[in-house]
Amino acid sequence: MDTANRSGVLRSPEPTRCSGDQRMSEVDARQAPDVVGTVPDPGLRDLAGAVVTPPGLVLTGPANASVAKEAAAETFARAWSLPYEPRRERTIAGVFASGDMLHVAVHQGEGDLRLYGRYSGETPFFYHPGVSMLRIRQLHRGERDRMLALVGDVAGAIILDATAGLCSDAAVWSYAAGLQGRCVATEASPAIALVVAAALQTYHSGLPELDRALRRIDLRCARWQDYKTACASTGSAGLTASRLVDIVYVDPMFTAREALASPGIAPLRPHALATTMTRADLEQMASLARRAVIVKDAWPGLLLDELGIYPGRGGRQSTMYGVLRLD
Ligand SMILES: C[S@@+](CC[C@H](N)C(=O)[O-])C[C@H]1O[C@@H](n2cnc3c(N)ncnc32)[C@H](O)[C@@H]1O
Structure with missing residues (x-):
């Protein structure tokens, strides 16, 4: 197999x-x-084996991220073929308000993502x-x-x-x-x-x-x-x-x-x-x-x-x- x-x-x-x-x-x-x-x-x-980009999902950095953490989020987005949205001190609601995305994934650290849905409340899904x-x-x-x-x-x-x-x-x-x-x-x-x-x-x-x-x-x-x-x-x-x-x-x-x-x-x-x-x-x-x-x-x-x-x-x-x- x-x-x-x-x-x-x-x-x-x-x-x-x-x-x-x-x-x-x-x-x-x-x-x-x-x-x-x-x-x-x-x-x-x-x-x-083809790369999948989840539709309507953007990736951003954590709240109040250092320059290094923002850079890590951007690098992750590039490596995983995901659209990247700079966090710019915004709340998650603020990020959603800036576009019509369905999901915002926050890159907390290496491989650690918090997933928010436009319609799924404030509790993120994470592994x-x-x-x-x-x-x-x-x-x-x-x-x-x-x-x-x-x-x-x-x-x-x-x-x-x-x-x-x-x-x-x-x-x-x-x-x-x-x-x-x-x-x-x-x-x-x-x-x-x-x-x-x-x-x-x-x-x-x-x-x-x-x-x-x-x-x-x-x-x-x-x-x-x-x-x-x-x-x-x-x-x-x-x-x-x-x-x-x-x-x-x-x-x-x-x-x-x-x-x-x-x-x-x-x-x-x-x-x-x-x-x-x-x-x-x-x-x-x-x-x-x-x-x-x-x-x-x-x-x-x-x-x-x-x-x-x-x-x-x-x-x-x-x-x-x-x-x-x-x-
Ligand atoms: C109850 S959860 C499974 C939990 C899992 N056993 C675990 O250990 O975490 C069911 C999952 O199946 C996915 N799912 C539903 N239908 C599916 C399908 N036809 N093919 C693949 N995944 C599916 C759902 O999106 C959901 O994430």
Whole structure:
């Protein structure tokens, strides 16, 4: 599947499967060549590797920025092909008032963007690792993760996280897939994808295992529905096969209750593509995966009911997963 290079070609090596303890230790991982984690050139990319400029978005510097910080913001804008708007001591409302832009992204520091929407209130959206920090810490201690336990060992596997959001789940998949595997994530909202893509390359959590997992996520600004066509149109090896990845994971849920229960994800909501998932979507996902499609839902699992897939084990938890096994 796709190891994208900057010429926009998607390569498609067959995934190698490691089992049990074959996953490299962190020490090994540090020494091994990072076959899937080369730091890409800056820029938000679509599935074909082309640069995406979020429509109606301008980038500016932080309030009362020093000359150096303004310069850093301008450099970032140039590197990421974004229109730059000097801050000139203005408030965010003042920047919005100067044009008809839909989004203002404030460059706080290296890869750290605060996203404001013209119609989405004063709370900015920005990247944070959320629960992925705790989950990866637990995995590193050898503890079990409920999502990963649904499909067994994924070391060396290729996972498509169809609905990236903050890449909190993608970080866990990326960690578990390890250096020989890969997590590709698609995010349909260009503004969200920009903020998260910038952070994935630079965010320092204080947990090296998490940072390495973040660097290896291949985040693309795209609808997951375009994944197969985009791969096919590149003419990459292996894409004539009908099944392209090992696992497709999707977290489409955006209920009001979930937003309340997860305040960390609430600022993402106004910028997100409102979406639902149908049986036809599930079938399309199944046509992309070799091993399984995993759907995340909130208790009591109404979406899983609609899709006709049964929750994985885990009892009555606020988060539920449905698994469609294909192997
Ligand atoms: C509930 S959030 C996912 C949160 C994510 N699991 C995480 O760990 O942060 C759903 C995300 O999917 C995106 N989305 C919705 N429909 C999509 C589609 N067809 N293709 C790709 N992304 C989509 C939304 O914009 C939103 O950011």
